[in-house]
Amino acid sequence: MTPLRLGLAGAGRMGRNHLRALAGSDAVDITAIAEPMRAAREALPRMNATIHPDLESMLGAGGLDAVLVCVPSDFHLATVKRLAAARMPILCEKPVGVTAADALEAAELMSATGLPFQVGFWRRFVPSLLQLRERIVSGELGEIYMVASFQWDGQPPSAYFRTHSGGIFIDMGVHEFDQTRWLTGQEFGEITSLFCGVAVEPWPGDPESAQAMAELSDGTTALVSLGRRFPLGDVCKVEVFGTRNAVECKFLWPPSADDVFFAALRKQAESFARHVRGAAREGAGGHDAAAALAAAERAAMRAARV
Incomplete structure (x- = not known):
């Protein structure tokens, strides 16, 4: 089976952690990265992923099966809303916003779309x-x-x-x-x-x-x-x-x-890939985050x- 083509929204500290964890995975391949900060883009390691200056550019380029959200926490909800509109399955870093209302809104929105939505509480792996x-x-x-x-x-x-x-x-x-x-x-x-x-x-x-x-x-x-x-x-x-x-x-x-940390991040993303392709979700959901x-x-x- 071909790897899940994953876009990465946000290449800060946690985004780079996910890049390190998923390097060499047979199940998940980060093929595109959206990062608005020039310094963060320039700090990225050499890789095959296409680098975009923003989320719109990455989505417009197409070729993605799902998106991993690693933007700052107070941008989580807006990013989830944009990805839901684009019909993208989402693996979102915790905590899905900075309030329970943010997380609940994201959870309800994704439930209504029927799209896979998993939250990055990696300890479950x-x-x-x-x-x-x-x-x-x-x-x-x-x-x-x-x-x-x-x-x-x-x-x-x-x-x-x-x-x-x-x-x-x-x-x-x-x-x-x-x-x-x-x-x-x-x-x-x-x-x-x-x-x-x-x-x-x-x-x-x-x-x-x-x-x-x-x-x-x-x-x-x-x-x-x-x-x-x-x-x-x-x-x-x-x-x-x-x-x-x-x-x-x-x-x-x-x-x-x-x-332990990087192995859990990898297991989490590979579990998400299975979920996108029809398996039951093993990780945390949006209502867990709320x-x-x-x-x-x-x-x-x-x-x-x-």
């Missing part, structure tokens, strides 16, 4: 997390007291990224909120959260660390811990405490963190005392 989910679902750990999710980055992102990201709960925490829903099958109830007052480089509206605690729909407690500085580099782990057993899963941790963003929004509002 990490083998150790898939195994952990199976252990929870099978009852091996018993009833679940608490799920604690940690994401700490090596250093803060660029100023441009932080300006468009929606803040630490929207940008980073949305992964933890989706991961918790997916692992437990439960929804978020009441949320209590705090922004940390310690920062090496204070940034208005985006603290370097934040924590949230929540009650889930079946009584489980969820903890989310986020930070933008960690001496070991980017790390993620989840701890699950049940009535029969407990597990600590350091699924993204040095020295194998990059290997639910995760709704929890992230509530956490951000509670921490800001809004």
Whole structure:
């Protein structure tokens, strides 16, 4: 079977990560890239993909089976709307906008078109997390007291990224909120959260660390811990405490963190390719994104005392 011809909308940090992850894939081939910023276009590695200065140019050139959206988060919804009008299946980076309303609008729009729509919560393709989910679902750990999710980055992102990201709960925490829903099958109830007052480089509206605690729909407690500085580099782990057993899963941790991350991005895109060609969706959908963003929004509002 020929590879899925994928257009890439946005060649910033995450766009380049996807390019690296999909290099050499037999299932997916990025054949075109749309990137309005000249510096980002010039930073791209040598490749066979056609480079376009904007989305309209890429769509006008034709020859695509689907589009991977990696534009800044606050441009997600507008990009999804344009691609839906062009009848393009979409793999959209999380969080699908910076509000739950954005994500829900995108989800409803794509549902109405009947086009494949998948959201880039790549952790759903990490083998150790898939195994952990199976252990929870099978009852091996018993009833679940608490799920604690940690994401700490090596250093803060660029100023441009932080300006468009929606803040630490929207940008980073949305992964933890989706991961918790997916692992437990439960929804978020009441949320209590705090922004940390310690920062090496204070940034208005985006603290370097934040924590949230929540009650889930079946009584489980969820903890989310986020930070933008960690001496070991980017790390993620989840701890699950049940009535029969407990597990600590350091699924993204040095020295194998990059290997896990890029392998999951590749599996995600290849799963999306199968979905475009008729298979059931294995990854997150638009309504998953809306639910995760709704929890992230509530956490951000509670921490800001809004």
